[in-house]
Every structure is written in C-alpha cells, then in structure tokens.
Amino acid sequence: MCGIAGIFHLDTPKPVDPARVKQMLDALAHRGPDGEGVWTAPGVGLGQNRLAIIDLATGQQxxxxxxxxxxxxxxxEIYNYRELRVDMxxxxxxxxxxxxTEVILHGWRRWGPACLDHFTGMxxxxxFDADQQCLFMARDRLGVKPLFFTELPDGAVLFGSELKALLAHPRLRRSPDLSAVEDFLGLGYVPDDACIVAGVKKxxxxxxxxxxxxxxxxxxxxxxxxxxxxDARGSAKDLEHQLTDYMRMAVRSRMVSDVxxxxxxxxxxDSSSVVALMAEASRSAVETCSIGFDQPDLDETSHARLVAERxxxxxxERVVSPDDFGLIDTLVHHFDEPFADASALPMYRVCELARERVTVALSGDGADEALAGYRRxxxxxxxxxxxxxxxxxMSGRVFGALGRAYPKADWAPRPLRAKSTFxxxxxxxxxxxxxxIGFTAPEIRARLFTPEATRALGGHRAEARIEAAMRNAPATDWLGRAQYADMxxxxxxDILTKVDRMSMAVGLEAREPLLDHKLLAFEASLxxxxxxxxxxGKWLMKHAMRRYLPEDILYRPKMGFVTPISAWFRGPLAGxxxxxARGAALANTGWFRPEELSRIANEHRTGRADHGRLLWQLLMLDKSLTRLFGA
Incomplete structure (x- = not known):
C-alpha cells in the first residue's frame, strides 16, 4: 500500500524536475511512511511513498x-501474485x-492492457513503456484504490493517489466545480465521475x-x-457450500502479508464472518479490534466480544465518546473533497486503534451491496x-396524490411515516x-441554490447518474439494478473512499475480502x-455462516457506526x-441563499426541525471550500 504520483508530457518530452514529483509525494507522506522513490526520464516522472507490506527488502518503487x-x-496489492509468478x-x-509489483511488469510485457484480467486485487x-513512449494507468475492478488526474495547459498530465498530490503542483489552477457541489449535496460525496476542482478527474x-x-x-x-x-442453479444447500468456498478463498488470499x-x-x-474464516485459516490467534461508544444504545462491543471469545x-476495544467532532479538521484534510458520511469519525478511530498492533486489517465491507443487506x-x-x-x-396518480396530502411526520413511529413511501x-x-440512496432531497437543494446557481447547473442533477446506472444495468430484476447502482x-x-482515506491517514492497509471479484460474480448470479x-437481506450468506456464528449475531438488527450529529448542532457545534447561518465560505460563493442557510440553522437550534444531517453536510462543504479555494 502506498501513495503514487507522477507527471507525463503528452507533447514534447520536456524534462521533468524530480523536485516537482517529490513535492507531490510529500503531500501523500501519510500513505507510505516506509520509503520514498522518484524516477524521471525525458517527458515522464514517477514517484511512490511506500507502506511496506510484501517483500520488505527488495520491493522498492x-x-x-x-x-x-x-x-x-x-x-x-495483487493477491494472486504467487500463482502468477509461477505461470510467468x-x-x-x-x-x-x-x-x-514485479508481476505487473511481466504481465504488461506478455499481455499488454489485458494483464488486468489476470490480476486479483486492489x-x-x-x-511507463519506453519503447512505446506511453503511460498506462489502471484502477481495480471496484475502485478500492483511488487515482486522480488532470491535464495542465502545457500538455503535462498530473496523476496521484489523492487530490492533494495534484494540488501540490504550482501550475494547477484551482477553481470549484458547481456541478460537483450539486453532486455532493445530492449524494453526500463527490462521485467517481466528478471532482470538486474543475478540470480534475478520477x-x-x-x-x-x-x-x-x-x-x-x-x-x-x-x-x-x-x-x-x-441465473445460478442448484439447491440452497449446494449454493451455500459454493458461497462459503468463495468466501474462504477470498479471506485466505488476503491474509498474505510480511507484516x-x-x-x-x-x-x-460481515466482519464476524471474516474473522471466523481468518481464525479457521490461521495457526495463531487473530488480532481483532473494536470501537465502542459510551452511550449504550450505540455500543456494539458486547457482540464483538462474543465473536472474539468464540x-x-x-x-x-476502546470506548470513545460519540462527541468526537474534534476530528472534523482531520477529516477535511484527508478527504480533500467534501464528504458527508459522519461514520468516517469512528472509522478513523478504529483504524487508529488497529494501527497500534498491525499494519494490515481486513474489513467486512461489500456484503450489504452484493447481497441486498440494506433496509432500502x-x-x-x-x-x-x-x-x-x-x-x-395508476401508481403515479394514486400515490402522487397521497404523497402530497399526507403530512410529514418524522416524529411519529416508523409505520406512520408514510409520506416518503407514497x-x-x-x-x-x-x-x-x-x-x-441520496443525502439531501432535490426540493431542499432547489431552495438552497440561488437562481444564478440553478441556471449555471443547466439541469444537472446528482441523482441522474444513479437512474442511468439502473436503466443500463446488466441485470435481470429491479433488485439487481439497484445493487448495480450501489456497486x-x-x-x-462513499464506502471505499471512506475506508481508503481513514486507513491511509494512519498508515494502515485495509483489505476487503468480501469484494473479491470472483465472490461478487457468484453472489450476483444468485x-x-x-x-x-x-x-x-444476505439470506444465503446468513444460512451459510450458521456453522460458524450464533443466531444472535446472524439475525440481530443492523447498526453500523452512528454519530449524534443532530445533538452536536444544538450543543458543542451550535457556533x-x-x-x-451568517454566511461563511458558502455565502461567498454566491451559490446559496443566505436567508435559507439562516432558516435551516435557526429551525434546528430551536428544535422546530431536525436539520442535523444537512448542517453537517454544509459544514463539511464550507470547510472543504475554505481549505481548497480560500473561499
């Protein structure tokens, strides 16, 4: 695991100053504390900060x-590198x-771009191929590892593992992209096909x-x-065995490490299943860690402890206060782009705890998306x-009328909150x-934006990419279409950006065995x-894991990391x-109505409405704009 950065000239192969590449790498030092390397040739410069995991002695880049x-x-990591090496x-x-790393060099020489089909990993x-005078850049199947790039006016292309590597180059012009702001407000993150800095792409x-x-x-x-x-065929028992085999292989392949x-x-x-399969494959006790909260209704440590004992x-485990808002500026620094998923706070803390003992940690991410595990x-x-x-x-007419007539009742028991369903x-x-799957509804965003910003957006909607993904999905049922949009x-x-930035912030490699592409292909065939x-949800997985896990782990309600952001904005974050409400960086952009910002803050503070998530989102946007553009 590391941070990479570089420069490639599309036109004249001008000399690349190694100091420029070094400057970009310095911005990524947290991703690779174990070494640094820079190489330049006419028209190209490549650099890497290394977090040494495999081949500590001779794996330098x-x-x-x-x-x-x-x-x-x-x-x-290329998890099947040993098998590839034997074949090569x-x-x-x-x-x-x-x-x-070396299998990539030999793979390119033999297969060219088709080498990617042979790699299992993130x-x-x-x-750089000197004979062909080309630079080949690639990203893994699911997007576990990030890669940003941009073209400068002189034809130089910059790339890096994080946006901050590109921002370290003095010739990158910084201006915000309003369409990415719409995406962030609609989704809670800036998606893969957008960037908050105009002209930068992922x-x-x-x-x-x-x-x-x-x-x-x-x-x-x-x-x-x-x-x-x-289109998978077979009895539930046969499919259970196949699923377990795929999960077992995915976990074991990700346990290869020299640290x-x-x-x-x-x-x-999900995490309990991963730990169970790790314990099955390991001769020594597995290192595990959990974050608990000092509020009983948010704490899951007793369940984690049950699995650990088993x-x-x-x-x-470490108990932390949910009031961990002191990390806000740390989050803004590491995400670069605005990021509204508040579970990043406890994610940072669990990565911090893991890094005290280990350099690599396996997570349970991916099963909910692959096997329909979310309530939605x-x-x-x-x-x-x-x-x-x-x-x-008929649905449009009947339920549209009911939706308009039914009162909004966020305060009511869940069965009575029918307005959103209608x-x-x-x-x-x-x-x-x-x-x-969105974050802030279109009608709320419409009230936030000024008429000038709305015209500038030209009809761009954050949700459009999800709708398009579902319409064009290679799926045979609507659930598969929804899952395709998730993936x-x-x-x-959201998910992989959060895990990458928070783990890399502390120099920890996070691996997601439940995102193994062969496992996913099998699950998607179910x-x-x-x-x-x-x-x-996750019906077959829960059946398959009954031999490993007790029912009160398999069938208890899903919790996830929770943070009390609504309470924060009536207490320590009221300021x-x-x-x-007074404006800050948001008002300076000219994109937002000051009276609307003030209304949202006042209604939340006085308890007339709960705008906690929206205020958190606006705070993250405000701080990101200030950091990136001095807005």
Missing amino acids: PMHSADGRLTVVFNG ETWGAEFRTQSD FAFAL LPAGHHMTLRRNHRLPEPQRWWDIAFPA PLGAFLSGGV FATHHR HRFFVAENRARGMFGNQ QALAQSPEEAYARA TVWMPG PQPMRLRGGQ EADRI
Missing part, C-alpha cells in the same frame, strides 16, 4: 524491468524480487487509459463490469410489488431508488430469493451552525 524498458509505480516463470520470465498503478473503477506521445488525452476505457444475471495482520470486528454479520482472538433494498422490493399491482400510470411509489423505480456509484464514491427473502 519505482520498479524497473531488467532491460530498463518498463517502469511502474503501484498502490495496492514457465514462459521464461525472470524475477529479481519477491514483490507483487490497485491503482501507472506503468480514473473510474474498472477502467484504464493509455497516454501516448503526440496524442490527446484519451477517454478512460472500461475493462471490467459486474452483472446481475440471477502484522488483523481485522476490524464490529460484531455484525474464535479466541487477541481482541482489543427491502423497501425497494416491496415498493416494486406495489407498483406491479397498480401499474406505473412519494416513492409515485415515481419510477430508478427515480425512487436514487432518492432513497458502481455508491461503493466507490436468484433474488437467495439474496433477499422474507424481508431478510458552527450560527457561522453557516
């Missing part, structure tokens, strides 16, 4: 082929290191691109996609059944799901009742709410 033709910088040696490849890398998950001399900057090319064919390794353990189904792990999936399937009973046109039923499935929009934009049955 940038790494060159024996003949000097190829040079690569690489962030991530049979056709004459000679290895000089024990590193997984990665973002840039490879190489999308499952894409590659080849930069060539005397050619324009190309469009990224997709090399991998997930499909939900729901101490452990796992996050929340006590939920598998005799070396377990550590259950609601979506139920809503679609209702739509099927009435038909689309509104969802009045929409198409993709419109309803885009709203369900291609939500997962890289018929809908094997994913979601009787209102129970921040007032600052937002």
Whole structure:
C-alpha cells in the first residue's frame, strides 16, 4: 500500500524536475511512511511513498524491468501474485524480487492492457513503456484504490493517489466545480465521475487509459463490469457450500502479508464472518479490534466480544465518546473533497486503534451491496410489488396524490411515516431508488441554490447518474439494478473512499475480502430469493455462516457506526451552525441563499426541525471550500 504520483508530457518530452514529483509525494507522506522513490526520464516522472507490506527488502518503487524498458509505480496489492509468478516463470520470465509489483511488469510485457484480467486485487498503478513512449494507468475492478488526474495547459498530465498530490503542483489552477457541489449535496460525496476542482478527474473503477506521445488525452476505457444475471442453479444447500468456498478463498488470499495482520470486528454479520474464516485459516490467534461508544444504545462491543471469545482472538476495544467532532479538521484534510458520511469519525478511530498492533486489517465491507443487506433494498422490493399491482400510470396518480396530502411526520413511529413511501411509489423505480440512496432531497437543494446557481447547473442533477446506472444495468430484476447502482456509484464514491482515506491517514492497509471479484460474480448470479427473502437481506450468506456464528449475531438488527450529529448542532457545534447561518465560505460563493442557510440553522437550534444531517453536510462543504479555494 502506498501513495503514487507522477507527471507525463503528452507533447514534447520536456524534462521533468524530480523536485516537482517529490513535492507531490510529500503531500501523500501519510500513505507510505516506509520509503520514498522518484524516477524521471525525458517527458515522464514517477514517484511512490511506500507502506511496506510484501517483500520488505527488495520491493522498492519505482520498479524497473531488467532491460530498463518498463517502469511502474503501484498502490495496492495483487493477491494472486504467487500463482502468477509461477505461470510467468514457465514462459521464461525472470524475477529479481519477491514483490507483487514485479508481476505487473511481466504481465504488461506478455499481455499488454489485458494483464488486468489476470490480476486479483486492489490497485491503482501507472506503468511507463519506453519503447512505446506511453503511460498506462489502471484502477481495480471496484475502485478500492483511488487515482486522480488532470491535464495542465502545457500538455503535462498530473496523476496521484489523492487530490492533494495534484494540488501540490504550482501550475494547477484551482477553481470549484458547481456541478460537483450539486453532486455532493445530492449524494453526500463527490462521485467517481466528478471532482470538486474543475478540470480534475478520477480514473473510474474498472477502467484504464493509455497516454501516448503526440496524442490527446484519451477517454478512460472500461475493462471490467459486474452483472446481475440471477441465473445460478442448484439447491440452497449446494449454493451455500459454493458461497462459503468463495468466501474462504477470498479471506485466505488476503491474509498474505510480511507484516502484522488483523481485522476490524464490529460484531455484525460481515466482519464476524471474516474473522471466523481468518481464525479457521490461521495457526495463531487473530488480532481483532473494536470501537465502542459510551452511550449504550450505540455500543456494539458486547457482540464483538462474543465473536472474539468464540474464535479466541487477541481482541482489543476502546470506548470513545460519540462527541468526537474534534476530528472534523482531520477529516477535511484527508478527504480533500467534501464528504458527508459522519461514520468516517469512528472509522478513523478504529483504524487508529488497529494501527497500534498491525499494519494490515481486513474489513467486512461489500456484503450489504452484493447481497441486498440494506433496509432500502427491502423497501425497494416491496415498493416494486406495489407498483406491479397498480401499474406505473395508476401508481403515479394514486400515490402522487397521497404523497402530497399526507403530512410529514418524522416524529411519529416508523409505520406512520408514510409520506416518503407514497412519494416513492409515485415515481419510477430508478427515480425512487436514487432518492432513497441520496443525502439531501432535490426540493431542499432547489431552495438552497440561488437562481444564478440553478441556471449555471443547466439541469444537472446528482441523482441522474444513479437512474442511468439502473436503466443500463446488466441485470435481470429491479433488485439487481439497484445493487448495480450501489456497486458502481455508491461503493466507490462513499464506502471505499471512506475506508481508503481513514486507513491511509494512519498508515494502515485495509483489505476487503468480501469484494473479491470472483465472490461478487457468484453472489450476483444468485436468484433474488437467495439474496433477499422474507424481508431478510444476505439470506444465503446468513444460512451459510450458521456453522460458524450464533443466531444472535446472524439475525440481530443492523447498526453500523452512528454519530449524534443532530445533538452536536444544538450543543458543542451550535457556533458552527450560527457561522453557516451568517454566511461563511458558502455565502461567498454566491451559490446559496443566505436567508435559507439562516432558516435551516435557526429551525434546528430551536428544535422546530431536525436539520442535523444537512448542517453537517454544509459544514463539511464550507470547510472543504475554505481549505481548497480560500473561499
């Protein structure tokens, strides 16, 4: 795991100043505290900060082929590198290191861009081929590892693991992208196809691109996609065995490490399953860690402790206060772009705790998206059944009228909060799901923006990409379409961004075995009742894990990291709410109505409404704009 950065000249191969690359690397020092390397040649410069995980002695980067033709910088891990190495040696490849990085060099020489199909892992890398005078950049299937890039006016292309690496280059012009602000307000993060800094892009998950001399900057090319064919056949018991085998192989492949390794353990189904399979494969006790809270209704440590005792792990836990808002500026620094998922706060703390003992930690991320484990999936399937009973046109008329007439009742018990359900039923499935997965509703954003900002957006909507993903999804049912949007929009934009930035902030490598692409392909082939049955998400996984885990772990309500942000803005962060109301950086942009910002802050402070999530989002946006643009 590391941070990578570099410069490539598309036109004249001008000399690259190593100090420029070094300056970009310095911004990524937290990602790789174990070493640094810079290499330059006419028209190209590559650099890497190293977090040493595999081959501590000879795995330094940038790494060159024996003949000097190829040079690569690489962030991530190739989990099947040992098997690839054996295959490569049979056709004459000679290895000089024990590193997984070296298989990228030999893979490119043999297969070119098709080498990606042979790699199992998480990665973002840039490879320079001196013979072809090209720079090949690639990102892993799911987007576990990030890669930003931009073209300067002089034809130089900058790339780096985080936005801050590009911002370290003095010739990058900084101006905010209003459409990315709309995306952030609508989704809670800036998605893979956007960036808060105008002109900067992210190489999308499952894409590659080849930069060539005397050619324009190309469009990224997709090399991998997930499909939900729901065509698996076999009894539930047979499918259980297959699922367990795929999970077992995914976990074991991610336990390869030359440094101490452990796992996050929340006590939920996913992390508990990973720990169970790690314990099965390990001769020594697994290192596990959990974060607890000093509020009983938010604390899951008793469940984590139960799993730790069951598998005799070396377990550590730390109780922290949910009032951990002192990390706000740390979050803003590490995310660069505004990021509204408040679970980043406890995520940082659990990474911090893990790093005290281990350098690599396995997480349980991915199962909810792959196997329909979120409550929104259950609601979506139920809503679609209702739509099927009435038909689309009748649903729009009947439920649209009910949605307009029914009072908003956030204070009421959940069964009585029908307004949002009626509104969802009045929409198409993709419109309803885009709203369900969103953060701030379109009508609220419409009130926030000034008329000038609305005109400048030109009809751009944050939800449009989710709707398009669902319409174009390679899936045979609506649940698969929703899950496809989860995997291609939500997962890289929110979940994986959070895990990458918070783990890298403390020099920890996080691995997600439940995002193994072979495991995902199998799960996506399962018929809908094997994913979601009787209102129970992850149905087959829970059945498969009964031999490992007790029922009160498998079937307890899902919690996740919770932070009391609404209470913060009526207490210790009330001053921040007032600052937002008075304007701060947000008002200086000219994008937001000052009277609307003031209304939101005042209603929340006086208890007339709960705008806690929106205030948190506005605070993150305000601080990010100030840091990036001095707004």
